[in-house]
Amino acid sequence: MSDLNSAMTERYHNSFLREVEANVEEGEWVKMCMQCGVCAGSCPLGNAWEHTPQKLFMMIRAGKREAVLSSDSMWMCTSCYNCIARCPRGLPITHIMHGLAHYAKRLGLAPKNQPTAQFSQIFWDNLMKKGRVNELKLGLSVYFKDGFGQGIKNALANKQLGQNMMKAKRMNAMEFFGGHSIKDTSGLQKMIKKAQEIEDAKIQGNS
Amino acid sequence: MAKKEVSYYPGCSSQTGASSSNMMRATQTMCDELDIQLNEIPDWNCCGASIGYGSGGELPRLTLSARNIALSEQHNPGQEIVATCAACWLSTREAKERLHEDANMFRDANTALNEINLKLNNQTPVRHMVEVLVEDIGFEAIKAKIKKPLQGLKIASYVGCQTNRPFGIAEESFENPVYLDHLIESVGADSIPTYEKKVQCCGGALAFSEPEKSQEMIHGIIEAAYDHGADLIATPCPLCQANVEIYQDQINARFGSKFNMPVVYYSQLMSVAFGRNSKDSALDGQIIRAKSLEDIAGK
Ligand code: SF4
Ligand code: SF4
Ligand code: SF4
Ligand code: SF4
Numbered sequence: 001m002s003d004l005n006s007a008m009t010e011r012y013h014n015s016f017l018r019e020v021e022a023n024v025e026e027g028e029w030v031k032m033c034m035q036c037g038v039c040a041g042s043c044p045l046g047n048a049w050e051h052t053p054q055k056l057f058m059m060i061r062a063g064k065r066e067a068v069l070s071s072d073s074m075w076m077c078t079s080c081y082n083c084i085a086r087c088p089r090g091l092p093i094t095h096i097m098h099g100l101a102h103y104a105k106r107l108g109l110a111p112k113n114q115p116t117a118q119f120s121q122i123f124w125d126n127l128m129k130k131g132r133v134n135e136l137k138l139g140l141s142v143y144f145k146d147g148f149g150q151g152i153k154n155a156l157a158n159k160q161l162g163q164n165m166m167k168a169k170r171m172n173a174m175e176f177f178g179g180h181s182i183k184d185t186s187g188l189q190k191m192i193k194k195a196q197e198i199e200d201a202k203i204q205g206n207s
Numbered sequence: 208m209a210k211k212e213v214s215y216y217p218g219c220s221s222q223t224g225a226s227s228s229n230m231m232r233a234t235q236t237m238c239d240e241l242d243i244q245l246n247e248i249p250d251w252n253c254c255g256a257s258i259g260y261g262s263g264g265e266l267p268r269l270t271l272s273a274r275n276i277a278l279s280e281q282h283n284p285g286q287e288i289v290a291t292c293a294a295c296w297l298s299t300r301e302a303k304e305r306l307h308e309d310a311n312m313f314r315d316a317n318t319a320l321n322e323i324n325l326k327l328n329n330q331t332p333v334r335h336m337v338e339v340l341v342e343d344i345g346f347e348a349i350k351a352k353i354k355k356p357l358q359g360l361k362i363a364s365y366v367g368c369q370t371n372r373p374f375g376i377a378e379e380s381f382e383n384p385v386y387l388d389h390l391i392e393s394v395g396a397d398s399i400p401t402y403e404k405k406v407q408c409c410g411g412a413l414a415f416s417e418p419e420k421s422q423e424m425i426h427g428i429i430e431a432a433y434d435h436g437a438d439l440i441a442t443p444c445p446l447c448q449a450n451v452e453i454y455q456d457q458i459n460a461r462f463g464s465k466f467n468m469p470v471v472y473y474s475q476l477m478s479v480a481f482g483r484n485s486k487d488s489a490l491d492g493q494i495i496r497a498k499s500l501e502d503i504a505g506k
Binding site for chain 1: 219220222223224225226227228229250251252253255256257258259260261262263264265266267269270271274315316318319320322323325368369372373381407408410411412413415416417420421424453454456457491492493494
């Protein structure tokens with residue numbers, strides 16, 4: 001168990017709802033859910049979700065901490081905003097799903113091999129290097145995330161796609177060497193580091 | 208028409224050699240014709256897209272967009288920020304609103320910005336290009352510019368998610384927005400008012416991380432267009448465009464379909480209808496060629 005996770009368990013031992021309200025993005029909205037079920041039918045990949053948003057909100061109130069934070073459901077959120085457009089109580093459901101996923105990851109409870117969880121990390125690391133996303137390296141990192149052998153297989157399976165994109169000048173092999181960048185990368189990194197420190201301190205302070 | 212100047216946020220995928228560089232070219236052409244001047248935000252950074260949440264966290268993510276807004280306020284004062292990428296628009300507008308509602312978050316974002324001597328006032332509207340077209344320019348003015356109507360073309364309007372939800376275009380419904388149909392009709396083509404996949408999600412970033420699940424949805428989006436006899440699919444969103452166009456080979460292999468459906472941007476339709484050539488309209492950026500548009504552009 002990560003230190004932060006045990007500290008949080010200790011601090012909020014009686015109320016997972018309070019823990020979510022204090023630490024999860026838009027978590028203070030969870031108690032407003034009236035369990036109508038509209039959101040449960042809204043997720044495009046809903047068939048693959050073990051726990052719909054409605055269910056997750058119920059589980060939070062029931063104190064099912066482990067089950068919620070280790071669920072892979074919220075990682076399959078496509079950010080389609082169907083739920084927000086429809087929820088009669090106005091819950092910012094998309095952001096709560098993102099917030100739960102992020103908090104689970106912070107505590108080390110997110111499922112390890114969930115592909116979108118891995119992708120979101122790769123994406124963030126990619127953009128932090130140059131301040132802009134390098135699509136070529138992003139693609140390669142995803143293909144190679146499960147090791148070299150699998151990477152070659154994935155790259156070959158998508159070879160035609162890559163060639164098509166290059167022919168249409170919508171992918172550039174030269175991006176591998178350097179590529180697009182903002183000018184002030186070090187400033188951007190400094191700024192984000194500061195933002196992370198502030199956010200970490202807020203959550204540590206809560207623990 | 209007087210020249211309109213906007214502070215333009217192109218986004219990563221619009222850069223030269225990136226996946227929606229074709230959209231960038233057609234946007235530039237469309238704006239030249241409509242007398243809209245795009246003043247790029249100097250040294251803009253990636254907004255983190257929707258998928259940035261996993262590692263990013265709330266404040267770092269909001270701060271990314273805060274930097275862009277602050278740069279815009281500093282260098283392009285008094286100009287509205289306009290984005291063409293749905294996710295860029297959404298992230299930036301969401302950040303603006305969240306920082307407006309939450310005074311602590313606003314203070315914290317400014318503390319982070321202060322590291323690089325930037326300051327966010329947060330007084331700048333954040334708009335989508337489509338809002339500029341619909342609300343400021345207007346369908347009538349667009350019609351008046353048409354030199355080559357796209358007569359006889361049947362075009363399915365695929366609006367997708369994030370251009371439509373949660374903010375959407377003023378006075379449009381979430382379940383059936385009609386501005387793209389109106390744009391299609393304004394350039395002289397036929398829209399398909401009953402196209403039922405108009406706001407169906409394509410999977411977004413998950414088309415990359417969960418291809419099997421996403422391609423099933425994309426399959427449905429294209430199949431419905433064929434069912435209605437569409438010649439083309441048109442969309443405002445760069446990720447929608449890429450997702451629906453570039454995986455058609457893989458989808459055909461997976462589902463035994465024979466799809467070969469061109470997917471274009473509204474800005475490409477307008478560029479062609481305004482009389483510009485294939486190159487200015489970025490038709491050479493198609494993976495699946497839009498022959499019917501090339502023919503009109505070549506006339
Ligand atoms: S739609 Fe809103 S109120 Fe209904 S179950 Fe979902 S979150 Fe709760
Ligand atoms: S935004 Fe996420 S939670 Fe909401 S309906 Fe879409 S997939 Fe489901
Ligand atoms: S949403 Fe896409 S294009 Fe826009 S800045 Fe982010 S990664 Fe770049
Ligand atoms: S349709 Fe797809 S790409 Fe377009 S906004 Fe929705 S999720 Fe994003």
